Amino acid sequence: MPVVRVEGVHKRFGAVEVLKGIDLTVEGGQVIAIIGRSGSGKSTLLRCINGLEQIQAGRIEVAGHGLDASAKGLRDLRKDVGIVFQSYNLFPHLKVGENIMLAPRVVLGVGKAEARRRAEAALAEVGLAERFEAWPDNLSGGQQQRVAIARSLAMQPKVMLFDEVTSALDPELTGEVLQTMERLALHGMTMLLVTHEMAFARRVATTTVFMHQGRIWEQGPSERIFSAPETPELRQFLGGGLK
Amino acid sequence: MIREFSQSEFLFILASARWTLLLTVLALLLGGVLGFVVAIARASRLAPVRALAAGWIGMIQGIPVLMLLFLSYYGLSLAGFDMPPVFAASVSMAIYASGYLGEIWRGAIQSVAWQQWEASAALAMSRAQQYRYVVLPQAMRIAVPPTVGFIVQLVKNTSIVSIIGVVELARAGNLINNATFQPFKVFGTVALIYFMICWPISLLARRLEGKLNAGRTG
Numbered sequence: 001m002p003v004v005r006v007e008g009v010h011k012r013f014g015a016v017e018v019l020k021g022i023d024l025t026v027e028g029g030q031v032i033a034i035i036g037r038s039g040s041g042k043s044t045l046l047r048c049i050n051g052l053e054q055i056q057a058g059r060i061e062v063a064g065h066g067l068d069a070s071a072k073g074l075r076d077l078r079k080d081v082g083i084v085f086q087s088y089n090l091f092p093h094l095k096v097g098e099n100i101m102l103a104p105r106v107v108l109g110v111g112k113a114e115a116r117r118r119a120e121a122a123l124a125e126v127g128l129a130e131r132f133e134a135w136p137d138n139l140s141g142g143q144q145q146r147v148a149i150a151r152s153l154a155m156q157p158k159v160m161l162f163d164e165v166t167s168a169l170d171p172e173l174t175g176e177v178l179q180t181m182e183r184l185a186l187h188g189m190t191m192l193l194v195t196h197e198m199a200f201a202r203r204v205a206t207t208t209v210f211m212h213q214g215r216i217w218e219q220g221p222s223e224r225i226f227s228a229p230e231t232p233e234l235r236q237f238l239g240g241g242l243k
Numbered sequence: 244m245i246r247e248f249s250q251s252e253f254l255f256i257l258a259s260a261r262w263t264l265l266l267t268v269l270a271l272l273l274g275g276v277l278g279f280v281v282a283i284a285r286a287s288r289l290a291p292v293r294a295l296a297a298g299w300i301g302m303i304q305g306i307p308v309l310m311l312l313f314l315s316y317y318g319l320s321l322a323g324f325d326m327p328p329v330f331a332a333s334v335s336m337a338i339y340a341s342g343y344l345g346e347i348w349r350g351a352i353q354s355v356a357w358q359q360w361e362a363s364a365a366l367a368m369s370r371a372q373q374y375r376y377v378v379l380p381q382a383m384r385i386a387v388p389p390t391v392g393f394i395v396q397l398v399k400n401t402s403i404v405s406i407i408g409v410v411e412l413a414r415a416g417n418l419i420n421n422a423t424f425q426p427f428k429v430f431g432t433v434a435l436i437y438f439m440i441c442w443p444i445s446l447l448a449r450r451l452e453g454k455l456n457a458g459r460t461g
Contacts, residue, residue: 050365068435078367093380102376103366155366 001064003028003159003190011044018044020214022058026159033189033201033222037212037237042194045211046161049192050081063158078157079107082152083161086168088144090136090151096123097132100151104126108155115154122150126180127242142173146180153184160184162193198238202226210234247309248423253432259415260436261453262329266401266411267440269333271394274340281345283374286352296345308403311335318406320410332404336397352378384455391448395441413434 004026011019018041018160026032034042043207049052049060051067051074060067065077092097100119104110110118121130126146136144145165152160161183166174178197185191195201201208201222208225210218210233218234229235246252284296294441303311315338316331355378363377416433420426 052361052365075367075369078365081365083365085358085362087358089356089358091359091377091381092360093384103363103368105366106372106376151366 002026003030003063004063004192005059007039007059007061007135008062009048011041011048011053011055012056018214019048019055022216024209026190026192026217028158028190029188030207031185031189031205032193033205033208034192034194034211035196035198035208035237036217040211041214042211043163046083046163046192046194050078050083051163052083068138075107079155080158082155082157082159083163084145084148084152084165086164086207088141088148090144090147092136094136095132096128096134096139096147097137097146099136100154103151104154118154118156119150122153123147125153125183126150127176140173141169142176145169145173145177146163147167149177149180149184159190159192162191162195164194164196166195166197197228210237212237245424246422248419248425248428252419252423252429256412256415256419256429257436259410260412262409262411263398263401263413263437264440266329266332266336266404266409267398269395270336270340270397270401273333273337274344277337277341278344278348281341282348282352285345285349296349299347300342300349303339304346308339308400309406310333311339312403312407318371325418328359328404328407328409332401332407332409336401336404340393340397340398344390347389347393348382348386349391351382354385384452387448388453391444394444396419398444399437400442 005144006022006024006025009022010017012079022041022045024032024045030050034045036042048055048067049062049106055067058147062077062181063080065073065080069076090096090108091102094102095117097119100122101112101115104115104118105112120129120132123132126149128143128146129148131139131143131147136147137149138206149160149165165181169177174197178200181191182200185204193201193205202225203222205222207219209216209223210225210231212231212233218229218231226238229238281296281299284292285300287296288295300389312332312335315335319326319331328349359377359381360373361374368376401411402413405411405417408414410418412433416429420429423429
């Protein structure tokens with residue numbers, strides 16, 4: 001059974017139709033990169049998958065939860081979907097460890113010891129085991145982003161969404177975040193990432209999806225997408241993007 | 244006969260400060276609870292709830308405290324409620340406080356970055372959990388200075404209830420001055436007592452601010 005199933009999804013912001021009928025299936029363990037120009041709808045698609053944006057038509061199903069209008073259904077779905085944002089969005093009033101333990105404690109109701117164990121494991125996974133007691137403001141952007149990844153991991157999601165997570169980082173810091181993501185992929189995490197890092201998408205993603213004007217324009221195995229793009233739009237996009 | 248301003252007059256003034264304190268505390272407790280409700284309502288997702296809270300804040304801020312006082316004192320007694328002036332005074336001060344605290348706290352809540360709402364929602368938190376664990380702790384830090392500023396104003400503004408016959412600090416000073424004709428001594432004493440109430444509040448606030456800023460570099 002696929003982890004994520006998106007069927008005929010339409011999304012409008014006012015009069016502007018951003019998603020014009022999206023169908024996408026993500027199997028367990030798959031890493032899917034979504035590429036495309038700004039405004040092609042790729043971030044919106046990601047945000048629809050965990051209900052941060054409401055869709056007007058179609059169906060989204062994640063790990064057996066259908067996305068419906070009720071708040072309860074939405075929260076159940078979000079327990080299984082982690083998302084990492086471009087701007088990290090750590091909670092500045094909590095230390096790193098507390099940032100990670102908060103949701104497992106209050107949302108999933110796990111005990112303090114278990115939450116701590118999960119947080120330590122998640123921090124180790126992103127290579128920041130020793131920063132448990134640090135304040136977010138005292139970390140570099142790359143480290144904050146890795147803590148944000150750990151915060152999502154501690155919920156033990158079935159799929160992780162990454163929304164241009166390196167776009168706000170220097171090239172140097174981008175590397176450490178990408179390495180962290182690559183390690184997650186190796187450990188079998190199902191991942192859906194919107195990215196401008198073409199080399200990373202080509203190397204790590206099993207499938208790459210090219211979005212154009214609110215539609216999935218072309219998709220396929222990453223190697224094929226990058227080496228032999230079929231549509232002129234993708235060829236043009238890659239030609240400009242790879243320089 | 245003109246009395247001296249002696250120990251017993253001083254003690255009378257000092258003792259009357261308990262009404263000033265009591266009014267402040269009651270206005271803060273009742274007004275704080277009401278103000279909190281107003282602040283949350285002001286940030287509600289439901290437009291009618293927001294409008295109602297905005298209306299309340301606008302109304303309270305647009306009416307002199309004196310009118311609130313007269314309305315609750317004369318208005319309620321005309322409506323058949325027989326009550327001591329201190330009660331009417333507490334009610335009006337609480338309503339007054341709710342309007343201002345509500346607005347201060349609304350501002351503090353709305354100054355928390357919207358990404359904090361989004362990040363906590365994405366972690367499957369309910370609205371109440373988002374408030375409790377993510378938004379309010381951050382809003383508190385922002386709210387402390389203006390809240391303390393308002394509390395200090397509130398202490399001083401309780402003097403207005405002397406008009407309906409509550410013998411609090413200001414009114415006590417007035418009474419003693421009428422009997423002693425030593426305004427500098429009497430009102431100097433009154434002013435000093437107000438200061439002794441307000442100064443520690445400001446000090447406490449500074450300590451609290453320092454504590455809430457833990458971990459912040461900015």
